[in-house]
Amino acid sequence: MGVPAQRLRGFGAQPRLLDRLASMSARRIEVCPDAVHLPGYLTLDAQRTLAERCRAIGTGPTGWYVPTVRGGGKMRVRMVCLGRHWNARTYRYEAVRSDHDGRPAPALPPDLAALASEMAAAAGMRLLPDVCILNCYGADGKMGLHQDKDEHPDTLAAGVPIVSVSIGDTAKFILGGLTRRDPTTMVLLASGDGFVFGGRSRLRYHGVAALLPGTGPPELEIEGRFNLTFRQGAA
Numbered sequence: 001m002g003v004p005a006q007r008l009r010g011f012g013a014q015p016r017l018l019d020r021l022a023s024m025s026a027r028r029i030e031v032c033p034d035a036v037h038l039p040g041y042l043t044l045d046a047q048r049t050l051a052e053r054c055r056a057i058g059t060g061p062t063g064w065y066v067p068t069v070r071g072g073g074k075m076r077v078r079m080v081c082l083g084r085h086w087n088a089r090t091y092r093y094e095a096v097r098s099d100h101d102g103r104p105a106p107a108l109p110p111d112l113a114a115l116a117s118e119m120a121a122a123a124g125m126r127l128l129p130d131v132c133i134l135n136c137y138g139a140d141g142k143m144g145l146h147q148d149k150d151e152h153p154d155t156l157a158a159g160v161p162i163v164s165v166s167i168g169d170t171a172k173f174i175l176g177g178l179t180r181r182d183p184t185t186m187v188l189l190a191s192g193d194g195f196v197f198g199g200r201s202r203l204r205y206h207g208v209a210a211l212l213p214g215t216g217p218p219e220l221e222i223e224g225r226f227n228l229t230f231r232q233g234a235a
Ligand SMILES: O=C(O)CCC(=O)C(=O)O
Pocket: 133, 135, 143, 148, 164, 171, 173, 189, 206, 207, 208, 227, 229
């Protein structure tokens, strides 16, 4: 699955690395209108590359932290934001991690941004991400039902999608409606899967109920799960 040269140039990406990340898979399941599951999008080799990148980012100088949300509770994941920092206390994007260590958010690597654009295109949507939230779930990690609505109002109104990439143990991903009380469906997000939600599904409630421990490919040596969500409109 190729990436248009123009898009690669736009991100200054390295085509070789991207070639290793991109899979030939073309399976596409529309779970709801404009919410598309891309099972097995990444090859095992690509997953290995991405897992190493996630580990290196998380253990780097501006690495993992556990966000504290507005009410004072701790999230059940470790996080690093790339490109811009999402402040869990204010629900706003900012240049530095003012709710943690004051360090500038690490840059969003162009090849990862290009991969997200490619996955959006595979789902029939367009995304030029300026931020990625990288989450690391332990065996008991989870994320409550929420909307992703802190990006620029124009991108929300335009339905510019979120692209989610999962690596490691399978997650029970919960997808709801546009209000918290709407019925939900569960999608099992396995290692290498993409999930793209934009358009009419951009503001759907979603969350992670639990992981299925020990279900990730053993060669990745991940206890738990990495999830990357790419977004546009954080600047
Ligand atoms: O881990 C996931 O699959 C979802 C993560 C998510 O919804 C978020 O980071 O906002």
